[in-house]
Amino acid sequence: MKQLQGLFWGLVASQAVCIAVDANTLEYWDFDVQQNRLEIVTENGVRPQASMIPNPTRLIIDLPGVSLGQGSVHQGDITGYVTQVRVGQVTPYTTRIVVELGRQYSMRPWEVKVRSLGPNRWYVQLAEFQPHSVYSLPVEDEPVAIMVPLPSPNSNPVYSPRGGYKVVIDPGHGGRDPGAIGIGGLQEKNVVLSIAAEVTKILKQRGIQVIMTRSGDYFVSLLGRVKRAENSNANVFVSIHANAVGGNNSQVNGLETYYYSSGYRLALSIHRNILQQVQVEENRGVKQARFYVLRKTSMPAALVEVGFVTGRTDNRNLKNPSYRKKLAEAIADGITEYLR
Numbered sequence: 001m002k003q004l005q006g007l008f009w010g011l012v013a014s015q016a017v018c019i020a021v022d023a024n025t026l027e028y029w030d031f032d033v034q035q036n037r038l039e040i041v042t043e044n045g046v047r048p049q050a051s052m053i054p055n056p057t058r059l060i061i062d063l064p065g066v067s068l069g070q071g072s073v074h075q076g077d078i079t080g081y082v083t084q085v086r087v088g089q090v091t092p093y094t095t096r097i098v099v100e101l102g103r104q105y106s107m108r109p110w111e112v113k114v115r116s117l118g119p120n121r122w123y124v125q126l127a128e129f130q131p132h133s134v135y136s137l138p139v140e141d142e143p144v145a146i147m148v149p150l151p152s153p154n155s156n157p158v159y160s161p162r163g164g165y166k167v168v169i170d171p172g173h174g175g176r177d178p179g180a181i182g183i184g185g186l187q188e189k190n191v192v193l194s195i196a197a198e199v200t201k202i203l204k205q206r207g208i209q210v211i212m213t214r215s216g217d218y219f220v221s222l223l224g225r226v227k228r229a230e231n232s233n234a235n236v237f238v239s240i241h242a243n244a245v246g247g248n249n250s251q252v253n254g255l256e257t258y259y260y261s262s263g264y265r266l267a268l269s270i271h272r273n274i275l276q277q278v279q280v281e282e283n284r285g286v287k288q289a290r291f292y293v294l295r296k297t298s299m300p301a302a303l304v305e306v307g308f309v310t311g312r313t314d315n316r317n318l319k320n321p322s323y324r325k326k327l328a329e330a331i332a333d334g335i336t337e338y339l340r
């Protein structure tokens with residue numbers, strides 16, 4: 001595979017030649033150092049083709065039918081053993097991502113797992129690396145194919161429940177407690193119930209057991225919510241709220257996700273998925289807070305404040321059923337990702 005060596009990267013600058021009418025583009029990619037994996041998001045569905053070549057070891061991921069989007073084409077000095085990731089357009093209709101390992105490292109094909117999160121979202125997971133172990137690959141300079149699962153719209157491999165996961169979804173407030181009240185009388189309890197119901201529906205479709213602390217417009221105490229979670233022996237607890245600020249300040253908008261102790265990774269996963277999938281007005285971060293439902297639940301717990309009912313932009317978004325649905329999908333993906 002000599003043609004891989006540097007020949008195609010020069011084409012990046014001249015990508016104007018290759019924009020097809022119905023082009024599928026690479027929307028996002030990132031090598032996550034903590035998780036040791038590459039994430040790929042394309043505009044439409046794609047079936048990545050992964051292979052590996054030695055000396056130095058490079059993992060090649062081709063995205064057929066995909067042209068390069070606007071994102072960056074290089075990520076360098078990533079970890080001790082992945083030295084760089086670069087993206088280029090190898091043919092007018094194929095984008096290639098190359099993950100290059102340091103000289104002293106190599107990897108076996110079965111240590112790379114390509115996983116589908118949906119037709120257009122993929123993870124390329126690299127094995128946890130032992131810093132001093134050096135593996136030998138076949139000597140011939142030929143790519144070694146790596147199995148890529150086929151995404152199917154209804155039975156997504158990553159969502160198959162292995163241990164039978166149980167999730168508690170906790171829509172805030174309800175009944176006599178409307179929660180925050182925003183512009184135009186928009187009530188938090190209604191916004192969060194509709195999002196929570198959608199999250200529940202999606203998780204159930206993925207074979208995950210879901211318990212809602214309330215499934216209608218009625219009051220449930222905080223203690224009642226925690227008891228419900230504790231009695232169910234759930235794996236995670238996710239509370240959904242909407243924010244508010246006083247003083248008619250409609251300029252304050254944005255997403256916040258909270259954890260107290262063990263829920264940090266869960267909160268991060270939910271927050272990250274929302275930022276990736278939903279056009280959020282402002283990223284206000286993942287924060288620690290002493291909320292009752294977070295402190296009193298024994299399983300990993302997170303609380304997401306999906307937006308400000310008092311914020312001009314958030315209020316408009318939160319009234320929109322398709323925006324709420326997108327939020328719900330992202331929250332469900334964040335939970336699913338965490339459970340994996």
Ligand SMILES: [Zn+2]
Binds near residue numbers: 241
């Ligand atoms: Zn609330």
